[in-house]
Amino acid sequence: MAGTDVDTYTLIKGLGLQTRMNEAEISEMVRVAREGESYAIGVPNGPENEAFEKDFAAMMGCADAVALSSCSSALELAANMSQLGPDDDVIIPAHTYVATAVPFARTGANITWADIDANSRVLSADSVRSLVRDQTRAVVAVHLYGMPVDMDAIMEVADEYGLIVVEDCAQAPGATYKGRRVGSIGDYGCFSFHSAKNITTLGEGGMLAVKEAHDGEVARRLRWMGNWPWEAGRERDWVPSGNNLVVPMPGQWPVNFCLSEISAAVGRAMLKRLDAINEQRRHQANRLIDALADYPELDFPHADYEHEHVYYMAPACYDGGAHGKSHDDLIELLRNKYKLHTNVGNWPLYRSELFDQFGFGEADVPEVDRFYDNMVIFPWWSDMPDDLIDDMAARTRAAMDELRG
Ligand SMILES: Cc1ncc(COP(=O)(O)O)c(C=O)c1O
CATH class of the missing domain: 3.90.1150.10 (Aspartate Aminotransferase, domain 1)
Structure with a gap:
């Protein structure tokens, strides 16, 4: 600084500002402010969000990535898309930021607190293994302080018991585990572009990286209240309505977790120097x-x-x-x-x-x-x-x- x-x-x-924007990033902000078709996405996306998502997914080596308003939003979508309920149990490390756990608690699921490893000081696979029971449906691996969790060991337990794996990468964008980017190993990778993180999208922002392309489509339908384009070429485009509303995922209400176009353009520029x-x-x-x-x-x-x-x-x-x-x-x-x-x-x-x-x-x-x-x-x-x-x-x-x- x-x-x-x-x-x-x-x-x-x-925690103050971690990385100040450089002139190229400021120029991107000004470019979209001056020339952008809109400052917000449309249905189903906006050009700046789409470009940011494409670059992020390419960097990660994952099927798709969906830009969002925060990592809390990404975790909320991951929790909801995991379709958890009161009969389910989720294993979460006890040492993490509050936003790791609240979205899972909000589903009604039980939270079981896991321990960390004595050396890496992030989630211990031995602890996870010792806590798995019949109701366990998911585990959240948090790459806290930027340190990658031993993901092979976590995935071994997850595969054995059929658990959904969510990676909380809020503090670890770009970190690698055995040559793979964290967030591309489990089912969902959740990222933060808050001002206090390694890169930022004008102070607030996030990304959900997904292993299955289908999950990206669902997340995009969930993220803006189920607004979605009608099929192309409808002659009377006001019938039955000008705007379409879809069911992104049966039983799940949609949300508004969108990232602004100006923020996305800045994020895409900052990603280049991550x-x-x-x-x-x-x-x-x-x-x-x-x-x-x-x-x-x-x-x-x-x-x-x-x-x-x-x-x-x-x-x-x-x-x-x-x-x-x-x-x-x-x-x-x-x-x-x-x-x-x-x-x-x-x-x-x-x-x-x-x-x-x-x-x-x-x-x-x-x-x-x-x-x-x-x-x-x-x-x-x-x-x-x-x-x-x-x-x-x-x-x-x-x-x-x-x-x-
Ligand atoms: C580990 C962890 N998870 C989730 C979050 C939530 O991120 P956001 O502020 O983008 O919602 C943070 C933010 O500090 C974090 O450190």
């Missing part, structure tokens, strides 16, 4: 991790399987037990003395009143608890200069030296 200097650390209190943005974020993370390598009490997530992390964030687990210190001590010292505003990540959902009120307030997830209760997350955005990373590492080393006593 241009113009950011060390003093602004104290101002970074949460891999470069992610490469830079890996560089930042590796520089930070290397600079803290002499402090084993600060442990960053890691995995043995082939993957490309996209570092939505760089969370670490602080184990100051040997010195009688906790992550609260580290965060407090960093903020108060070293003026570095570190934080923690997503609150384990089972601990919140929101989920407790619906009976989802219990979980047996020791690794989630261990990670969250010792977590430290650093200020983070695309294109952080090397000297800022080095300075951040120096402040952290100084604080940890002090805590070592």
Whole structure:
């Protein structure tokens, strides 16, 4: 972020803008504002949305991709298209953002909270396997903080028990697992282009990637209230009505989850540099991790399987037990003395009143608890200069030296 200097650390209190638009992307925004036929899609699509979807599906290597207003919308469609109900059970990691779980809870299904892996700190396939029961219909794999889940292990369990697999890729656009883009492995891949994500479509936006082409067609019919073209060549085009209304999926009400044409044009332009943005974020993370390598009490997530992390964030687990210190001590010292505003990540959902009120307030997830209760997350955005990373590492080393006593 241009113009950011060390003093602004104290101002970074949460997730801000991650990647600022460049001139080419701003030009795209202006082009559609000036020349676009409409700022919204028509029936069934708009040219900017269609082009964005095509490029996204090609990047992903998946059957189809449907542009939407947010990742929450994509998750809502995935949950609804999975046709879940009160007799069903969905396995979801307890450590994730609220939007991963709400759409599934809203179907009336039961939520079973799964644990994370001790090393990668994302969904554990062993935990999923231990939680599967007769009612289990779906599992949501969340590539949290940009770290790909061990999808072969998840798919093995899913195939064995016939589970639908939804990938929540809000924090991992472009990340790969064994050479495949995350979001193209399960049945549905859900992406966010919120301002706080690696790429953005003017602040809000999302995408649903699907494995089966038919699901793309259903999602497109659902996304704009069931509005759909009549067959071509009708002579009296006002009979029985000018606009057609279809049943996108029996038993499912349609929604309005559309992305604007201006947002889609910006998303398509930003997609061109997604891999470069992610490469830079890996560089930042590796520089930070290397600079803290002499402090084993600060442990960053890691995995043995082939993957490309996209570092939505760089969370670490602080184990100051040997010195009688906790992550609260580290965060407090960093903020108060070293003026570095570190934080923690997503609150384990089972601990919140929101989920407790619906009976989802219990979980047996020791690794989630261990990670969250010792977590430290650093200020983070695309294109952080090397000297800022080095300075951040120096402040952290100084604080940890002090805590070592
Ligand atoms: C893991 C995860 N899932 C879903 C979402 C929801 O994304 P959106 O804000 O685009 O609805 C987010 C957003 O922060 C997220 O981090």
